[in-house]
Amino acid sequence: MTTARENSETLSALDRPNSYIGKTVPRPNLDRLMQGRGLYVSDIELPRMAHVVFLRSPHAHAKINGIDASTAKQMPGVIAVVSGSELSTVITPWVGVLSHLKGLKSAPQSAIAVDRVCWQGEAVAAVVASSRAQAEDAAELVSVEYEELDAVTDMRTALDPATAVIHASLGDNLAFERNHDAGAVDQAFAESDEVVEAEFVFGRHTGVTLEPRAVVADWNAAEARLTIYQGTQAPHMVQNIAALHLGLKESQVRVVCKDVGGSFGIKVHIYADEMATYALSKLLRRPIKFVADRVESFNTDIHARDHRCKGKIGVTRDGTITAFEIDDLTGIGPYSMYPRTSAIEANQVVNLVGGPYLTRNYRARARVVFQNKNVMCQYRAVGHPIACSVTEGLVDLAAMKIGMDPIEIRRRNLIADDAYPCASPSGLRFEQLSHHASLAKLIKMMGYDALRAEQTALRAKGIHRGIGIASFIEVTNPSAAFYGVGGAKISSQDGVAVRLDAQGSVICQTSITEQGQGSESLTAQIVGSVLGVSMDRVRVILGDTDITPYGGGTWASRGAGIGGEAALQATKVLRKNILDVAAAVLQSTPGDLDIVNNGVVNAADGTPRIDLSELARIVYFRPDTLPPGIQAEFMATRHFVPREYPFAFTNGVQASWLEVDTDTGFVKLLKHWVVEDCGTIINPQLVDEQIRGGVVQGLGAALFEKCVYDERGQLTNANMADYLVPMSGEMPDIDVGHVVSPTLESELGAKGAGEAGTAGAAAAVTNAVNDALRPFGAIITEIPLTPQVILTALGRI
Amino acid sequence: MKASAFAYARATSVADALELLTAHGERAKVLSGGQSLLPAMNLRLIAPELIIDIGALTELRGVVVKEGVLTIGALTCHADLLKSPEIAAHAPLLTDAVAHVAHPAIRNRGTIGGSLAHADPASELPACMLTLGATIIARGPGGERRIAASGFFAGIYETALAPQELLVAVELPVPPKNSTHFFHEFARRQGDYAIVGLAAQAFVRDGRFTDLRLGFFAVGDRPLLARSAGKLVDVAITPAVLAEAASALNDELDPLEDHQATPAMRRHLAKILLARCVSSLLARPELRAGASA
Known part of the structure; x- marks a missing residue:
């Protein structure tokens, strides 16, 4: 639903004559990147810089009985070979827990394994040499004596008494358990006409960023200061944690984050090898570069999903959903990641299941267990794809059971658009969602009835197409409720400083970061719009803890909603300051003046009064000519954090149209639609591309991506030939539509859009496959939906 | 991912390359397009002491048709195969197959000789060579050797080539006029290695196959x-005949398990391909689901 803003002052800030809000404008950083002038960490070369290669465990679980590096140390170019215990003199271990996730436990994790390795790929030694190739040559000659231990690999048996306990000090392999019980679930099931159950299985997958994780750490002993160049989503978080574990003050650590080649949540965590690189720089007193290669990216970049979730839904014959119940199990590797923890995904699943629907009856259990596999943590749309696939899968199964159209059952159960504010059965508070408006728009965009007719006609010819629908909600703009309340030193607030320079150009420093989603562009758009200057005058600076205001960064769909609002507020202050001075110079009053197209004009008729460059000249070079008592403040800083709602929920609905070759099990995606509501849209193209990119990652999970481990905990497809990322050839056209319900918590009204696509794509595809297979009586609740899975379900093999 | 240190020699002639191969034998690897060799080296799966780069040997590049024989130089890259009018005219099966070889960037570098010498069982071109009855021309210290494609492929990444030999060309007999072909592979994504593929060449007269060559890969x-294939030649094709052929095919297959498919799935897909191939070549849509029903 499109909500008109009531506050007229707000309207003026956003809808000014040369506003860029709501317009597709090219990104300011595009030419730089397209001309190869980006600066990625791999591009950074410093004097005396050495390269580190990590020798990684070939075993999933083993004792380290000895490391012999004597031959390796003699190799050309080798500077040092450092073991975990040697490195522990400069860096302390950490434990990835948060106090608000009650009962969450984990074991101390070291930068390099000491005495024991807990997953295949964990670093056991660092080889530092003048070049990466020399370090790799030497690493081959480091001999490690391992004693293999039982590996815990199957999450289903991780809690069995017969299964080895990975960390004896923890007592068992249970990292976290959450139980939730709302309403009267048993009674609701008892009163239902039908109760349907299914087990949903989600493959473990990973982010596969184009640019791997990379860091250059430069300990300057003379300054007693560490500069960390790193592709990260959260520079201030890295600063805090590096300082904490290296025994430094935050002021002794500077984190610089220039261009980043994709992140998707992969680069928002603290990785052991990155910590080891900081520590090595301090130990060896020189710059050290670590760039993960593709194999180690697969083995050490966080994995995600890997859930098995039993679900149950009750429904009456009139289509009323009476209750949801889930029992979710996930295996997270041997350690809870630091500092955001690996319990968040399961926690989100509990939070989000049933979220779009009216029923108040909801019971959930989530268990998070340790395993000897790579660590798992937050990746784009944390928990959402699981929750959405389970919820929407159950809704479709219920509809199928009572013979109701999937659209109709949703119409009858989605929370009404005029019912807000309200809360979900798990206690989440919704400010304003638009499920019904979104669904109506989707049906129109996709031509639902015509597609159904086409499906029926083709079925008669042995062509099996399916339609899948998935409504979803998305957590965006997180407040301190996400991490801060649990004790993590991760800012939920962001800050923007904006200033007018002497020739009328605008410099804007923001604490949000850019990994390709357009943070720089949206910030410049907001600043240009609010101030009344053209975007080409606005220069945005991000990613440097010495320069930008303190803040959270870009993750959890928060950059536009939180960082954007800070930019808006800071620029409003700057605008007021400029108009105050202009009024004094022009012997007018601020209220009679405005700034349009880089100049001060009469608010009433737009008559030009004075260019900003001329005003700036006076302020900076001839302040003596200003009236007495006037001190210009052409720089303003503002911060913003949501306070009223812990999260700004968004919503939307997706649809998939696909064809299943029932002889071969291959799925051809024909078309995908998304309608979503992220509130105010700053740059429609950026939002649409965020949605499309997110959908593609969701489609990857639906059809292709899976980290395949064998029973001994070996990752068997750690390369781009065997781990299948979605490619353009298999992707359908993705139509994106919007409904706009701005959040009233900010003047900007923007909510996040970064994860909506990923949240619902796999659910839509799975529902569509099941719709296509309906004549065969086959139901599949496992992704990725490989030909092997489909043929097996069809009984063809 | 950096390769281990290796020596590098850029061969200036075939004779030069052969001299180097004779001197270094199994310690050396021939670099053609490098599309399989270099990833394997960077992953340190192999660590040859010497790389013999034959990229400058232009005499090994190109396509010639003469007296009913199509000769393709070993260094002819996939992209050139794809746009060669001679191949399109005389071996259109190969044109269809090459379109399935990886992606344009790889097709620009990868060569037919490299693909055949590498002998990945999931590659398209080795199967095409079987189907088209190709002869592989190898040169070694003792001169030239002609190896029938049917005797060339010896296992995963294994061929009849001796370590001192260089694959220099392939010869294809130009199929008779009115010959037809079929190529299809099942791959998870466009450009991936096939899960199962089929390169077929046939001669059809009065609705019957008078010749049918089925080159399966993966x-x-x-x-x-x-x-x-013999079960389908010179007989009226009925679903029963097709089913019998499919059953016979099943006995011939010895599929491997990998991330994409179990042996059972490969057997199933091979039978599907057989039915689709026969249906397509005979233009009889009703046979499409034949063997799998």
Whole structure:
């Protein structure tokens, strides 16, 4: 639903004559990147810089009985070979827990394994040499004596008494358990006409960023200061944690984050090898570069999903959903990641299941267990794809059971658009969602009835197409409720400083970061719009803890909603300051003046009064000519954090149209639609591309991506030939539509859009496959939906 | 991912390359397009002491048709195969197949000789060589050797080539006029290695096959020229005949397990391909689901 803003002052800030809000404008950083002038960490070369290669465990679980590096140390170019215990003199271990996730436990994790390795790929030694190739040559000659231990690999048996306990000090392999019980679930099931159950299985997958994780750490002993160049989503978080574990003050650590080649949540965590690189720089007193290669990216970049979730839904014959119940199990590797923890995904699943629907009856259990596999943590749309696939899968199964159209059952159960504010059965508070408006728009965009007719006609010819629908909600703009309340030193607030320079150009420093989603562009758009200057005058600076205001960064769909609002507020202050001075110079009053197209004009008729460059000249070079008592403040800083709602929920609905070759099990995606509501849209193209990119990652999970481990905990497809990322050839056209319900918590009204696509794509595809297979009586609740899975379900093999 | 240190020599002539191969034998690897060799080296799966780069040997590049024989130089890259009018005219099966070889960037570098010498059982071109009855021309210290494609592929990444030999060309007999072909592979994504593929060449007269050559790939440790094709020649094709051929095919296959498919799935897909191939070549849509029903 499109909500008109009531506050007229707000309207003026956003809808000014040369506003860029709501317009597709090219990104300011595009030419730089397209001309190869980006600066990625791999591009950074410093004097005396050495390269580190990590020798990684070939075993999933083993004792380290000895490391012999004597031959390796003699190799050309080798500077040092450092073991975990040697490195522990400069860096302390950490434990990835948060106090608000009650009962969450984990074991101390070291930068390099000491005495024991807990997953295949964990670093056991660092080889530092003048070049990466020399370090790799030497690493081959480091001999490690391992004693293999039982590996815990199957999450289903991780809690069995017969299964080895990975960390004896923890007592068992249970990292976290959450139980939730709302309403009267048993009674609701008892009163239902039908109760349907299914087990949903989600493959473990990973982010596969184009640019791997990379860091250059430069300990300057003379300054007693560490500069960390790193592709990260959260520079201030890295600063805090590096300082904490290296025994430094935050002021002794500077984190610089220039261009980043994709992140998707992969680069928002603290990785052991990155910590080891900081520590090595301090130990060896020189710059050290670590760039993960593709194999180690697969083995050490966080994995995600890997859930098995039993679900149950009750429904009456009139289509009323009476209750949801889930029992979710996930295996997270041997350690809870630091500092955001690996319990968040399961926690989100509990939070989000049933979220779009009216029923108040909801019971959930989530268990998070340790395993000897790579660590798992937050990746784009944390928990959402699981929750959405389970919820929407159950809704479709219920509809199928009572013979109701999937659209109709949703119409009858989605929370009404005029019912807000309200809360979900798990206690989440919704400010304003638009499920019904979104669904109506989707049906129109996709031509639902015509597609159904086409499906029926083709079925008669042995062509099996399916339609899948998935409504979803998305957590965006997180407040301190996400991490801060649990004790993590991760800012939920962001800050923007904006200033007018002497020739009328605008410099804007923001604490949000850019990994390709357009943070720089949206910030410049907001600043240009609010101030009344053209975007080409606005220069945005991000990613440097010495320069930008303190803040959270870009993750959890928060950059536009939180960082954007800070930019808006800071620029409003700057605008007021400029108009105050202009009024004094022009012997007018601020209220009679405005700034349009880089100049001060009469608010009433737009008559030009004075260019900003001329005003700036006076302020900076001839302040003596200003009236007495006037001190210009052409720089303003503002911060913003949501306070009223812990999260700004968004919503939307997706649809998939696909064809299943029932002889071969291959799925051809024909078309995908998304309608979503992220509130105010700053740059429609950026939002649409965020949605499309997110959908593609969701489609990857639906059809292709899976980290395949064998029973001994070996990752068997750690390369781009065997781990299948979605490619353009298999992707359908993705139509994106919007409904706009701005959040009233900010003047900007923007909510996040970064994860909506990923949240619902796999659910839509799975529902569509099941719709296509309906004549065969086959139901599949496992992704990725490989030909092997489909043929097996069809009984063809 | 950096390769281990290796020596590098850029061969200036075939004779030069052969001298180097004679001197270094198994310690050396020939670099053609490098599309399989270099990833394997960077992953340190192999660590040759010497790389013999034959990229400058232009005499090994190109396509010639003469007296009913199509000769393709070993260094002819996939992209050139794809746009060669001679191949399109005389071996259109190969044109269709090359379109399935990886992606344009790889097709620009990868060569037919490299693909055949590498002998990945899931590659398209080795199977095409079987189907088209190719002869592989190798040169070694003792001169030139002509090896029938049917005897060339010896296992996963294994061929009849000796370490001192260089694959210099392939010769294809130009198929008779009115010959038809079929190529299809099942791959998870466009450009991926096939789960199962089929390169077929046939001669059809009065609705019957008078000749049918079925080159399957990714169905075992090497490409397979299916003997069961014989069950479909000179007979009226009925679903029962097709089913019998499919059953015979099943007995010939020895598929491997990998991330994409179990042996059972490969057998199933091979039978599907057989039915689709026969249906397509005979233009009889009703046979499309034949063997799998």
